[in-house]
Amino acid sequence: MAASGFAIGLGNIWRFSYVAGENGGGAFLLIYIMIVIVIGIPLFLAEAGLGRKAQSAAIIGLRKLNGKGNPWVSIGWLGTITALLVTSYYLMIMGWLFAYFFKVGIGSFQGVTSDPAAVIYEDFISNPVAVIGYTIIPTLILGFIVAKGVKSGIEKF
Numbered sequence: 001m002a003a004s005g006f007a008i009g010l011g012n013i014w015r016f017s018y019v020a021g022e023n024g025g026g027a028f029l030l031i032y033i034m035i036v037i038v039i040g041i042p043l044f045l046a047e048a049g050l051g052r053k054a055q056s057a058a059i060i061g062l063r064k065l066n067g068k069g070n071p072w073v074s075i076g077w078l079g080t081i082t083a084l085l086v087t088s089y090y091l092m093i094m095g096w097l098f099a100y101f102f103k104v105g106i107g108s109f110q111g112v113t114s115d116p117a118a119v120i121y122e123d124f125i126s127n128p129v130a131v132i133g134y135t136i137i138p139t140l141i142l143g144f145i146v147a148k149g150v151k152s153g154i155e156k157f
Contacts, residue, residue, distance in 0.1 A: 047079070091142075095135030099124060102134075 047058070054061030058076035066072045103109060108120060124130060145153045 091135055091139055092131070094138035095131060096124075098137050099130065099134040 050058065050061045050065070054064045056064065058079045059073060060076075062070070062073045062076040103120065109117065112120070145157045147153065148156070
């Protein structure tokens with residue numbers, strides 16, 4: 001499920017039209033779809049099959065199926081580390097969104113054109129305390145939801 005979430009998530013739609021237009025439009029889209037079919041779908045099916053068979057996460061599942069110390073367990077670690085890195089990227093984007101919601105709410109962008117908006121952005125990302133502060137908000141919200149479990153947390157929200 002993590003693979004499908006990452007594949008369908010913001011990374012697929014953020015800047016997609018720009019990248020497609022800059023890199024040949026239809027040709028880029030054709031190659032992209034081919035890569036999704038050849039790599040993405042088999043990886044998704046393998047992860048879903050592993051989860052069904054082992055009834056656990058990737059690392060533990062691969063240990064159950066292959067034994068401790070097997071090189072395939074490193075694939076589980078690689079997937080888990082990748083998920084952690086992708087999640088940290090998405091949390092940063094969510095922190096930026098919270099900062100912009102706040103800035104819009106207090107009127108920081110009222111009557112602002114693109115050049116002053118770029119200055120507001122540069123000022124924001126050059127202040128690590130502000131970026132981390134706004135990133136903590138979605139981290140705590142998501143942590144609360146996940147801590148409640150699947151039925152009471154993730155499914156309910």
